[in-house]
Amino acid sequence: MITTNHIRGEGWTWFRRKRWHGKAVDFLDALTAAPSHVRVDFVPVGIEDEAISWLRQHDEREYSFVDATSFAFMRAKGIEEALAFDGDFAAAGFVELRP
Secondary structure, eight states, rough: OOOEHHHHHHHHHHHTTTHHHHHHHHHHHHHHHOTOOEEEEOHHHHHHHHHHHHHHHHSSSOOOOOHHHHHHHHHTTTEEEEEEEHHHHHTTEEEOOOO
């Protein structure tokens, strides 16, 4: 499985907004402790630029910046499936895998 540093940050923020500090720490630890199962790649500037360009052209949904960087990252890597929760990835043309 591959994810990005942006998703890692979004996961931390989600847990913290729920006031679940321990779970937020567990989330970070799980990503760090499972290097053979999960790879965290950093989103390069070029991918962010593509995401910004994409966001400027898409007003049909309230896409987040992290969603847009994920879309650009996935397109660059040829990834078609995403673990997702809200329908945004499907709307952007990807296959959503629900937990």
